[in-house]
Amino acid sequence: MRHMLNPLDFSVEEIDQLLTLASDIEQNFPKYAHVCNGKKLATLFYEPSTRTRLSFESAMLNLGGSVLGFSSADSSSASKGESVSDTIRVISCYADIVAMRHPKEGAPLVASMKSRIPVINAGDGGHQHPTQTLTDLMTIRSLKGHLENLTIGLCGDLKFGRTVHSLIEAMVRYPNIRFVLISPDELRVPEYIRDDVLRANNIPFKEVDNLDEAMPELDILYMTRVQKERFFNEEDYIRLKDCYILNKDKMKLAKPDMYVLHPLPRVNEISTEVDDDPRAAYFKQVQYGVYVRMALIMTLLEVEKPC
Amino acid sequence: MRHMLNPLDFSVEEIDQLLTLASDIEQNFPKYAHVCNGKKLATLFYEPSTRTRLSFESAMLNLGGSVLGFSSADSSSASKGESVSDTIRVISCYADIVAMRHPKEGAPLVASMKSRIPVINAGDGGHQHPTQTLTDLMTIRSLKGHLENLTIGLCGDLKFGRTVHSLIEAMVRYPNIRFVLISPDELRVPEYIRDDVLRANNIPFKEVDNLDEAMPELDILYMTRVQKERFFNEEDYIRLKDCYILNKDKMKLAKPDMYVLHPLPRVNEISTEVDDDPRAAYFKQVQYGVYVRMALIMTLLEVEKPC
Amino acid sequence: MRHMLNPLDFSVEEIDQLLTLASDIEQNFPKYAHVCNGKKLATLFYEPSTRTRLSFESAMLNLGGSVLGFSSADSSSASKGESVSDTIRVISCYADIVAMRHPKEGAPLVASMKSRIPVINAGDGGHQHPTQTLTDLMTIRSLKGHLENLTIGLCGDLKFGRTVHSLIEAMVRYPNIRFVLISPDELRVPEYIRDDVLRANNIPFKEVDNLDEAMPELDILYMTRVQKERFFNEEDYIRLKDCYILNKDKMKLAKPDMYVLHPLPRVNEISTEVDDDPRAAYFKQVQYGVYVRMALIMTLLEVEKPC
Numbered sequence: 001m002r003h004m005l006n007p008l009d010f011s012v013e014e015i016d017q018l019l020t021l022a023s024d025i026e027q028n029f030p031k032y033a034h035v036c037n038g039k040k041l042a043t044l045f046y047e048p049s050t051r052t053r054l055s056f057e058s059a060m061l062n063l064g065g066s067v068l069g070f071s072s073a074d075s076s077s078a079s080k081g082e083s084v085s086d087t088i089r090v091i092s093c094y095a096d097i098v099a100m101r102h103p104k105e106g107a108p109l110v111a112s113m114k115s116r117i118p119v120i121n122a123g124d125g126g127h128q129h130p131t132q133t134l135t136d137l138m139t140i141r142s143l144k145g146h147l148e149n150l151t152i153g154l155c156g157d158l159k160f161g162r163t164v165h166s167l168i169e170a171m172v173r174y175p176n177i178r179f180v181l182i183s184p185d186e187l188r189v190p191e192y193i194r195d196d197v198l199r200a201n202n203i204p205f206k207e208v209d210n211l212d213e214a215m216p217e218l219d220i221l222y223m224t225r226v227q228k229e230r231f232f233n234e235e236d237y238i239r240l241k242d243c244y245i246l247n248k249d250k251m252k253l254a255k256p257d258m259y260v261l262h263p264l265p266r267v268n269e270i271s272t273e274v275d276d277d278p279r280a281a282y283f284k285q286v287q288y289g290v291y292v293r294m295a296l297i298m299t300l301l302e303v304e305k306p307c
Numbered sequence: 308m309r310h311m312l313n314p315l316d317f318s319v320e321e322i323d324q325l326l327t328l329a330s331d332i333e334q335n336f337p338k339y340a341h342v343c344n345g346k347k348l349a350t351l352f353y354e355p356s357t358r359t360r361l362s363f364e365s366a367m368l369n370l371g372g373s374v375l376g377f378s379s380a381d382s383s384s385a386s387k388g389e390s391v392s393d394t395i396r397v398i399s400c401y402a403d404i405v406a407m408r409h410p411k412e413g414a415p416l417v418a419s420m421k422s423r424i425p426v427i428n429a430g431d432g433g434h435q436h437p438t439q440t441l442t443d444l445m446t447i448r449s450l451k452g453h454l455e456n457l458t459i460g461l462c463g464d465l466k467f468g469r470t471v472h473s474l475i476e477a478m479v480r481y482p483n484i485r486f487v488l489i490s491p492d493e494l495r496v497p498e499y500i501r502d503d504v505l506r507a508n509n510i511p512f513k514e515v516d517n518l519d520e521a522m523p524e525l526d527i528l529y530m531t532r533v534q535k536e537r538f539f540n541e542e543d544y545i546r547l548k549d550c551y552i553l554n555k556d557k558m559k560l561a562k563p564d565m566y567v568l569h570p571l572p573r574v575n576e577i578s579t580e581v582d583d584d585p586r587a588a589y590f591k592q593v594q595y596g597v598y599v600r601m602a603l604i605m606t607l608l609e610v611e612k613p614c
Numbered sequence: 615m616r617h618m619l620n621p622l623d624f625s626v627e628e629i630d631q632l633l634t635l636a637s638d639i640e641q642n643f644p645k646y647a648h649v650c651n652g653k654k655l656a657t658l659f660y661e662p663s664t665r666t667r668l669s670f671e672s673a674m675l676n677l678g679g680s681v682l683g684f685s686s687a688d689s690s691s692a693s694k695g696e697s698v699s700d701t702i703r704v705i706s707c708y709a710d711i712v713a714m715r716h717p718k719e720g721a722p723l724v725a726s727m728k729s730r731i732p733v734i735n736a737g738d739g740g741h742q743h744p745t746q747t748l749t750d751l752m753t754i755r756s757l758k759g760h761l762e763n764l765t766i767g768l769c770g771d772l773k774f775g776r777t778v779h780s781l782i783e784a785m786v787r788y789p790n791i792r793f794v795l796i797s798p799d800e801l802r803v804p805e806y807i808r809d810d811v812l813r814a815n816n817i818p819f820k821e822v823d824n825l826d827e828a829m830p831e832l833d834i835l836y837m838t839r840v841q842k843e844r845f846f847n848e849e850d851y852i853r854l855k856d857c858y859i860l861n862k863d864k865m866k867l868a869k870p871d872m873y874v875l876h877p878l879p880r881v882n883e884i885s886t887e888v889d890d891d892p893r894a895a896y897f898k899q900v901q902y903g904v905y906v907r908m909a910l911i912m913t914l915l916e917v918e919k920p921c
Contacts, residue, residue, distance in 0.1 A: 033345055040672065040675055040676075042668070050377055054375050054376070054377075054398070055401060057375040057401075058347065058375060058401035066680070068668050068681070070664055081842075081879065081881045082878075082881075085886075086878070086879060086880060087879075089897045089900075090665055090878065090897070090900050093669075093897070093901040093903075093904055094672035095672065228388075264389075264393070265388065265393060265394075266389070267388045267389075272392070283396045283397070286397050286400040287400040289400075290401065340652055361656070361683070361684075361705070362707075362708060364708075365654065365682060365707075365708035368654055368680045373680070535695075572695065572700060572701075573696070573700060574695045574696075579699075590703045590704070590707070593703075593704050593708075594707040596707075597707055597708065
């Protein structure tokens with residue numbers, strides 16, 4: 001039995017198979033309408049995340065399965081002092097696969113060790129959020145046609161941004177990738193990313209603090225929200241949050257086939273005037289997220305691909 | 308693509324078609340069990356409303372579709388600062404139709420402007436609640452056989468009662484309608500209803516403060532809850548809430564075919580002793596609400612009527 | 615129309631039929647995948663209980679039905695002052711069967727009196743929780759092969775433990791049952807259980823305060839959580855909660871075919887080192903809970919057993 005706890009749990013070949021399946025789902029959607037009939041997904045969200053939860057639910061419903069679960073810890077048994085290990089053994093009796101969101105790093109891993117059903121990490125604290133990374137990979141592959149030979153700009157909060165770290169770790173496995181890391185000094189990527197991930201793999205990268213200058217060379221621009229909840233004080237948050245706002249003028253500096261991604265929700269780091277630009281891909285990305293979760297659910301449940 | 312934001316979005320003819328479909332659903336319920344197979348309804352309830360939410364969910368399940376969503380803003384991304392415009396673009400990737408309840412007037416309209424899927428306003432603040440109005444219309448038409456030639460009494464909180472205003476606006480489009488507006492002076496219908504809706508359409512109406520005297524001439528009595536949350540102070544609420552309580556004695560004054568409607572929940576404005584009176588239609592009304600929502604979902608999704 | 619408000623609502627013969635159906639479901643699971651197609655379960659949880667709610671939802675989905683409802687009173691109309699009697703009449707328009715959890719004793723009974731659909735009590739305060747009792751009975755019958763000729767140990771909080779009282783009341787209807795009641799003096803079973811249930815039915819029992827001494831003679835050991843919320847003060851809770859902790863050493867004193875049950879969630883009253891003992895039956899019990907709820911839903915809906 002496989003779980004999905006970390007995007008690196010799957011090899012490059014397995015990711016490739018998964019993304020190929022997701023693309024087939026996109027192109028032959030009705031073919032998959034019943035492949036999970038009678039299967040049940042449990043969505044265990046110990047902290048709210050509407051977008052991620054509904055993406056999983058939509059994915060499972062699209063496959064003909066059904067969904068049960070909870071959307072916040074208030075309505076769970078966690079408040080009665082039950083351990084995640086016990087909860088997952090109970091949920092194993094109720095469902096065929098589980099998507100777990102938890103504020104504590106490693107909770108899905110702990111769950112997977114006692115689970116009788118596949119566990120998908122739907123985000124554990126600042127740690128991992130593998131289905132977001134898979135979504136990002138599918139978006140890039142679908143729009144650019146490949147995952148190699150790309151210059152990828154990452155902009156905003158690169159220090160606390162979980163999705164940024166995961167995306168870097170996932171992309172360094174592909175040939176000829178360059179990164180441009182665009183952030184204020186206070187929000188640079190952590191040391192371990194620079195040393196253990198980038199330098200250790202001989203990946204070219206540069207760190208800059210100016211979005212305008214970086215624009216012309218990018219194939220992908222990955223914008224991130226400056227998440228208030230990751231800051232230590234209000235003052236720093238207010239000072240930094242508006243530094244890197246993408247607007248029409250900045251888009252003029254970009255290549256005609258440079259796509260803008262964002263894990264959402266956006267606050268104001270992408271001006272709404274950019275939304276109608278054909279290179280704005282952040283809402284398409286949401287749709288790819290459903291397809292990739294459908295592919296992941298099928299893969300972990302070992303459901304046969306319909307012919 | 309059509310939305311349902313305001314009961315007046317549909318012409319009298321379109322309402323007539325909708326109610327005819329709803330009646331057919333009532334009479335041939337099993338025929339409709341699969342017409343929305345594979346379709347997904349998103350229920351986005353930024354404020355809780357169990358009754359309305361479950362009516363929509365029941366409607367969609369009755370049609371063979373499925374449901375996803377949230378039941379209060381706590382468990383949504385709203386708290387992360389996302390705009391309704393962004394949320395609806397995301398939800399457009401997850402579902403085929405959406406029912407949105409929002410505390411702010413106009414939020415469903417804003418959503419509809421960016422939505423790729425039909426939006427149903429499931430109540431926006433004190434503004435509109437079109438499926439309640441459609442429910443009221445279907446109840447009257449089903450019980451009386453027609454929507455014209457009726458004397459309609461509206462009783463209770465006519466000032467803040469959103470459903471009352473909508474029902475008046477909807478009924479003035481039918482021939483030979485009279486209104487008896489029964490309320491304490493403090494809770495009379497707003498000036499714009501009297502001037503712009505009633506007088507502007509030459510609709511006969513009278514305003515009275517005595518329920519007993521009004522009873523004998525009514526064909527329909529629409530009771531409303533005196534909603535605590537609409538009051539400015541506790542004292543006014545306590546003084547006024549019990550003024551207009553319908554009981555068995557008052558029912559003796561009414562015609563044998565006068566029906567009592569109420570949008571529910573009731574607190575004490577209708578004594579439970581009235582519940583067994585065959586003219587008490589407020590629980591039937593709930594059932595009609597499911598049928599009319601089924602018809603609305605089918606209509607907006609442009610689902611073929613089964614033969 | 616039948617309801618399930620109290621485990622004693624069903625005769626011994628009816629319980630026997632129900633458990634036989636549940637066992638058939640366990641052994642021929644796929645046969646039941648569509649017996650409730652088109653049926654809807656409403657889960658009305660006025661207080662959160664994830665385990666119980668999800669067990670019901672899993673059960674209904676396993677039968678091919680669908681589910682709607684709420685998971686806490688915050689998101690219900692209860693806050694608008696609606697009575698349970700009115701709510702159930704509304705829900706009767708939305709669903710085919712209801713599972714209700716309520717903090718007030720007797721609320722499901724009140725609901726059943728106005729309901730047009732079968733009501734299952736999913737726990738009403740400290741009063742009854744019949745589907746837990748049915749789960750316990752199925753677990754004992756499945757593991758021991760019968761419900762008579764058993765010595766049953768009940769350990770922990772026997773004073774406030776609702777499930778303990780219900781299990782005693784249910785088991786005294788079977789021949790040749792003995793109880794060993796293991797608790798600190800402060801948490802002994804209430805007087806009415808000793809007098810009106812045990813002595814009135816000539817059921818042999820003893821009360822002891824030492825788990826070790828009781829172990830060798832037991833066929834079933836039913837452990838319970840010392841529920842913090844039932845205590846009057848923190849100090850008593852801390853002093854008593856760890857008194858009766860089951861561990862590997864204690865298990866060595868037990869018969870090789872003595873099974874350990876627990877209604878869950880567990881806090882620390884069963885050491886996790888016991889989990890791998892083949893006699894640890896508390897997670898199997900969860901699975902039996904799903905089967906027995908499937909059987910109950912089918913029985914109350916009068917669904918034909920498939921051939």
